[in-house]
Amino acid sequence: MRRIAVLGTGLIGGSIGLGLCRALPGLDVAGYDRDPSASDRAVARGAVTRAETDAGQAVAGADLVVMAVPLGEFEALLGAIHPFVSPDATVTDVASAKTAVVAAGEGVLGSRFVGGHPMAGSERHGIDAADPDLFVDASWILTPTATTSSAAYASASELATTLGARVVGVGPDEHDALVARLSHVPQLTASALVAAAAGAGDEEALLGLAGGGFRDVTRIAASDPELWISILRTNRTAVLGSLEHLGRALDDAAVMIEDERWNDLRDWLTKARRARLELFAKPVTTGEPVALSIMVPDRPGVLAEVTTAAGKLGANIEDLRIVHSTEGGRGRLELVVAGRTAADDLALALEALGYHVDRPDINFST
Amino acid sequence: MRRIAVLGTGLIGGSIGLGLCRALPGLDVAGYDRDPSASDRAVARGAVTRAETDAGQAVAGADLVVMAVPLGEFEALLGAIHPFVSPDATVTDVASAKTAVVAAGEGVLGSRFVGGHPMAGSERHGIDAADPDLFVDASWILTPTATTSSAAYASASELATTLGARVVGVGPDEHDALVARLSHVPQLTASALVAAAAGAGDEEALLGLAGGGFRDVTRIAASDPELWISILRTNRTAVLGSLEHLGRALDDAAVMIEDERWNDLRDWLTKARRARLELFAKPVTTGEPVALSIMVPDRPGVLAEVTTAAGKLGANIEDLRIVHSTEGGRGRLELVVAGRTAADDLALALEALGYHVDRPDINFST
Numbered sequence: 102m103r104r105i106a107v108l109g110t111g112l113i114g115g116s117i118g119l120g121l122c123r124a125l126p127g128l129d130v131a132g133y134d135r136d137p138s139a140s141d142r143a144v145a146r147g148a149v150t151r152a153e154t155d156a157g158q159a160v161a162g163a164d165l166v167v168m169a170v171p172l173g174e175f176e177a178l179l180g181a182i183h184p185f186v187s188p189d190a191t192v193t194d195v196a197s198a199k200t201a202v203v204a205a206g207e208g209v210l211g212s213r214f215v216g217g218h219p220m221a222g223s224e225r226h227g228i229d230a231a232d233p234d235l236f237v238d239a240s241w242i243l244t245p246t247a248t249t250s251s252a253a254y255a256s257a258s259e260l261a262t263t264l265g266a267r268v269v270g271v272g273p274d275e276h277d278a279l280v281a282r283l284s285h286v287p288q289l290t291a292s293a294l295v296a297a298a299a300g301a302g303d304e305e306a307l308l309g310l311a312g313g314g315f316r317d318v319t320r321i322a323a324s325d326p327e328l329w330i331s332i333l334r335t336n337r338t339a340v341l342g343s344l345e346h347l348g349r350a351l352d353d354a355a356v357m358i359e360d361e362r363w364n365d366l367r368d369w370l371t372k373a374r375r376a377r378l379e380l381f382a383k384p385v386t387t388g389e390p391v392a393l394s395i396m397v398p399d400r401p402g403v404l405a406e407v408t409t410a411a412g413k414l415g416a417n418i419e420d421l422r423i424v425h426s427t428e429g430g431r432g433r434l435e436l437v438v439a440g441r442t443a444a445d446d447l448a449l450a451l452e453a454l455g456y457h458v459d460r461p462d463i464n465f466s467t
Numbered sequence: 468m469r470r471i472a473v474l475g476t477g478l479i480g481g482s483i484g485l486g487l488c489r490a491l492p493g494l495d496v497a498g499y500d501r502d503p504s505a506s507d508r509a510v511a512r513g514a515v516t517r518a519e520t521d522a523g524q525a526v527a528g529a530d531l532v533v534m535a536v537p538l539g540e541f542e543a544l545l546g547a548i549h550p551f552v553s554p555d556a557t558v559t560d561v562a563s564a565k566t567a568v569v570a571a572g573e574g575v576l577g578s579r580f581v582g583g584h585p586m587a588g589s590e591r592h593g594i595d596a597a598d599p600d601l602f603v604d605a606s607w608i609l610t611p612t613a614t615t616s617s618a619a620y621a622s623a624s625e626l627a628t629t630l631g632a633r634v635v636g637v638g639p640d641e642h643d644a645l646v647a648r649l650s651h652v653p654q655l656t657a658s659a660l661v662a663a664a665a666g667a668g669d670e671e672a673l674l675g676l677a678g679g680g681f682r683d684v685t686r687i688a689a690s691d692p693e694l695w696i697s698i699l700r701t702n703r704t705a706v707l708g709s710l711e712h713l714g715r716a717l718d719d720a721a722v723m724i725e726d727e728r729w730n731d732l733r734d735w736l737t738k739a740r741r742a743r744l745e746l747f748a749k750p751v752t753t754g755e756p757v758a759l760s761i762m763v764p765d766r767p768g769v770l771a772e773v774t775t776a777a778g779k780l781g782a783n784i785e786d787l788r789i790v791h792s793t794e795g796g797r798g799r800l801e802l803v804v805a806g807r808t809a810a811d812d813l814a815l816a817l818e819a820l821g822y823h824v825d826r827p828d829i830n831f832s833t
Contacts, residue, residue, distance in 0.1 A: 220678045240676050269676060282664045283677040287684040290656060292739035293716035298648045299742040301712065306781030308746055310606050310635060311649040312586045314687045318653040321680045322743040326736035330729050337724055344721045346667065348714065350659035355710045358703055363696050370692035373658035376665040377688040380674055415672030 102259060103129065106163040108156055108178060110134045110143035112223060113195050114169030115231030118148030120264040123233045133159035135174065142228045157185035165256055168194040172331040175202060179209050186210060191256035193217045197280060198336035199244045199273040212250035215257045216273060218242040218280075219266060226325070237265035244273040245409070247402035251423035251434070254404055258421060267417055270408030281339035286347055288329060289340070291322040388440025390419055393448055394459040395434040399425065407434060410450050416443035435461075468625060469495065472529040474522055474544060476500045476509035478589060479561050480535030481597030484514030486630040489599045499525035501540065508594045523551035531622055534560040538697040541568060545575050552576060557622035559583045563646060564702035565610045565639040578616035581623045582639060584608040584646075585632060592691070603631035610639040611775070613768035617789035617800070620770055624787065633783055636774030647705035652713055654695060655706070657688040754806025756785055759814055760825040761800040765791065773800060776816050782809035801827075 105121060107114045110132045118130050132149030133156045134140040140152035153159035160166045160182045170178055175196065186192060192214045196202045199216045206214035221239035223230055241261035245254050258268045271279065298308060298315075333340055357366040397403045404423065411418050420437035438444040448458040471487060473480045476498045484496050498515030499522045500506040506518035519525035526532045526548045536544055541562065552558060558580045562568045565582045572580035587605035589596055607627035611620050624634045637645065664674060664681075699706055723732040763769045770789065777784050786803035804810040814824045 220676055222678075242676065269673075271673065271676075275673075278667070279673055279676065282667055283674070283681045286663070287660055287681050289720050290660060290717065291684055291743075292736055293713055293720060294653055294656060295739040295743045295746075296716045296719075296735065297652070297709065297712040299739070299746075300716070301644070301648055301709075305745070306779055307635075307637065307641075307645055308649070309781060310586055310608065310637075310645065311746060312588075315649045315653050316747060317683050317686050318657055319743050319746075320683050322739050324740070326733050326740060329736055330733050333724060333732065334727075334729060337727070341721060341724055343663065343667075344717060344724075346663040347659055348717060348721075350662045350666070351656065351710060351714060351717075353662075354655050354659060355707060355714075358699060358707055358710075361700075361703070363700060366699065367692050367696050369662065370658055370695055373661040373665070373688050374690070374692060377657075377661045377685050379671075380661075380665075380677060380685075381682060413672055415675060 102165055102256070102263070104131070104163045104165075105129070106131045106133065106159040106166045107143075107149055108133045108159060108166065108168045108182070109170035109174075110140050110148060110228050111169065112226045112228070112230050113219065113235075114167065115143055115146065115148045115228040116233065116235040117167055117169065117195075117260070117264065118143060119146065119231055119233035120236060121260075122147055122150070124263050131159040131163065135170070139228050143231075146228060146231065148228065148231055156181050160190070161185045162187065164190050165260060166190060166192040167260065168192065171328070172196055172198070172202070172335050176205050179205060183209050186213065189213075189252070191215065191253040193243075193253075193257040193260065195219055196335070197284070197332050198339075199276045201335050203244055203246060203273045207246065207248050212248050213253050215249050215253045216244035216276075217257055217261070218244070218276065219261070221266075234265070236261070239266045240269050241266035242269050242271050242276055243408070244271055244276050245405040246273060247405060249404055251404050251421065254408065255421050258418070262419065270405070270412040270418070272405065272409050275409070277336050277339040278343070281336055281343035282346070285332060285336055285340045286343045288321055288324065289333075289344065290347065291319045295319050295322045387417065388443070390437045390439060391441055391444035392461050393436045393438060393444060393451075394461050395436070395451060395456050396459075397423070397432050397434045397456065399432050403434065406454065407436070407451065407456075410454065411438070411447050414443065414446050414450060416440075416447045468531055468622070468629070470497070470529045470531075471495070472497045472499065472525045472532045473509075473515055474499045474525060474532065474534045474548070475536035475540075476506050476514060476594050477535065478592045478594070478596050479585065479601075480533065481509055481512065481514045481594040482599065482601040483533055483535065483561075483626075483630065484509060485512065485597055485599035486602060487626075488513055488516065490629050497525040497529065501536070505594050509597075512594060512597065514594065514597055522547050526556070527551045528553065530556050531626060532556060532558040533626065534558065537694075538562055538564070538568070538701050542571050545571060549575050552579070554579075555618070557581065557619040559609075559619075559623040559626065561585055562701070563650070563698050564705075565642045567701050569610055569612060569639045573612065573614050578614050579619050581615050581619045582610035583623055583627070584610070584642065585627070587632075600631070602627070605632045606635050607632035608635050608637050608642055609774070610637055610642050611771040612639060613771060615770055617770050617787065620774065621787050624784070628785070636771070636778040636784070638771065638775050641775070643702050643705040644708070647702055647709035648712070651698060651702055651706045652709045654687055654690065655699075655710065656713065657685045661685050661688045753783065754809070756803045756805060757807055757810035758827050759802045759804060759810060759817075760827050761802070761817060761822050762825075763789070763798050763800045763822065765798050769800065772820065773802070773817060773822075776820065777802075777804070777813050780809065780812050780816060782806075782813045
């Protein structure tokens with residue numbers, strides 16, 4: 102990474118710039134924002150090293166382009182930068198729904214585009230809220246497809262790890278179903294709980310009796326509606342599917358209460374309790390770096406297959422490259438995985454997928 | 468308050484005892500618990516001044532009895548103490564659903580029973596987690612009915628204010644509908660969100676991608692299922708009604724997304740956002756004490772009517788007593804309300820209900 106372009110210098114773009122400039126002094130970071138005063142403030146904060154008022158100018162010569170604009174501006178910006186993006190540059194984004202965005206990105210930029218979604222944010226927004234530590238210890242999802250080049254994946258992955266995040270590979274469709282369940286439907290539910298409570302005709306003073314539980318459950322209902330409309334628009338299908346799932350779970354509970362099947366309800370609550378406790382008790386896989394080397398056919402989809410298999414296992418890929426064979430038709434995928442157990446699990450999973458996995462004896466401690 | 472009995476020396480009973488013993492040194496506080504080791508530990512912690520292994524023994528001679536036992540033990544305990552409760556004692560409880568409990572309490576003890584529900588708690592339980600500050604600045608709901616004597620209300624109210632809480636009068640039915648909306652259904656919803664997320668067949672590692680929003684919304688799903696079963700059993704009807712409300716709100720959202728009515732969805736999210744922001748921005752009514760004096764007919768229900776009118780306005784009644792006229796048929800209800808604006812609002816509301824309100828000129832600062 103030598104020259105970076107950050108398009109959209111708000112909370113996320115600004116935080117990426119701040120983190121990069123801190124980690125890699127001397128880096129050339131061009132900032133563009135629809136609002137020139139935002140990119141000027143990004144320069145003043147040290148989040149970018151220069152502000153460009155033209156997006157094409159910002160991406161020209163960059164080896165990594167990060168698109169951190171609102172979803173509604175994404176496609177227009179993609180068209181605007183297309184003629185200026187270098188043939189060997191990587192372009193990634195940070196949008197919270199991926200299927201549509203990745204299709205658009207690949208449609209215009211081909212294998213250079215890899216979708217990304219850092220799982221970090223803040224209730225604040227704008228460059229003034231930017232924070233170089235925003236991504237430290239957060240997950241950063243990358244959504245490779247059969248089209249994605251390994252160079253683009255490796256470059257986006259380096260961006261994330263430089264900022265202190267942990268990279269997880271997930272397919273775009275699976276990502277969207279996952280965030281519908283884990284983020285978008287919980288968001289709608291918080292709003293629905295407030296709507297149901299506030300709409301029941303109580304005096305306002307009585308609603309003030311709500312305790313800490315209600316406060317927790319509905320906190321995110323105070324989020325920016327504009328932001329959520331664009332997310333829900335983009336992830337409409339997955340959200341509808343996940344809302345249906347939730348509706349069924351609530352119906353199950355209602356029927357158990359109606360029929361006074363208290364033992365069944367106890368089991369249901371206990372199962373949810375256990376799942377909730379386990380969810381946030383998972384240790385992040387870390388450990389000594391272990392190298393895996395995999396002979397791969399030179400066909401599309403190998404990269405996505407390998408990285409999303411690691412994502413499902415929670416195995417942390419710290420480094421990755423594909424060495425293409427000069428004879429063509431085959432290549433070698435070299436991975437560095439954090440921790441011996443995670444490496445063993447991933448090797449088994451890849452062997453089950455038909456790959457042959459070697460363990461080159463690399464001594465990382467020297 | 469000279470002699471108190473605390474039945475059930477767990478988190479809530481123990482915290483009540485600790486707070487009372489700290490506020491009123493020299494108070495005689497008898498503690499009873501089904502588990503004698505719990506009442507012994509309550510003595511050791513200074514939450515009660517003596518442990519009784521017999522509930523009847525504990526309540527004999529007490530002028531205030533606080534029942535802080537699990538809902539499932541309530542009715543049996545009521546029967547056990549009934550022969551030993553003094554005719555002029557007040558009995559109150561702390562259960563989180565009130566209609567059934569108040570009916571049972573009044574059925575056995577008549578006007579001496581007044582339902583209570585302190586809106587405070589902890590994820591921990593048992594005497595070892597008890598905290599004398601648990602109720603400081605919390606709301607403490609009292610649920611007077613047409614049966615409740617003003618002496619019992621005043622005594623339960625004094626208990627709550629001694630512990631630092633703010634008393635709010637709400638009818639038992641209204642209370643139950645309110646907690647269904649503000650507590651019981653949010654609880655079920657948190658479990659349903661976990662059930663829907665965990666039941667979708669994702670790999671566990673991917674569920675670990677859940678962010679802070681999901682963490683907040685589902686935090687209470689880790690609560691004790693046993694406790695919730697007894698609450699949901701007791702408040703079954705109101706919970707079913709409120710679940711239906713929530714289901715309709717979620718259906719509304721799904722239809723707007725399905726039909727791509729984004730402007731309507733934006734309005735819906737904005738309304739919920741505003742309601743959520745207002746909900747916890749309410750300042751608690753405080754201010755100089757203002758006395759109101761109300762001529763009241765000597766008929767049942769006056770106390771409940773006046774105190775729940777104050778609850779709906781968020782007016783904080785700091786002191787209250789009924790002076791019965793020697794001529795019979797009429798009496799005088801004397802209230803002290805916190806703050807001039809709250810007193811004005813309450814006076815207007817009571818006049819609208821047909822009461823004549825006087826403002827005796829009492830100088831509280833001397």
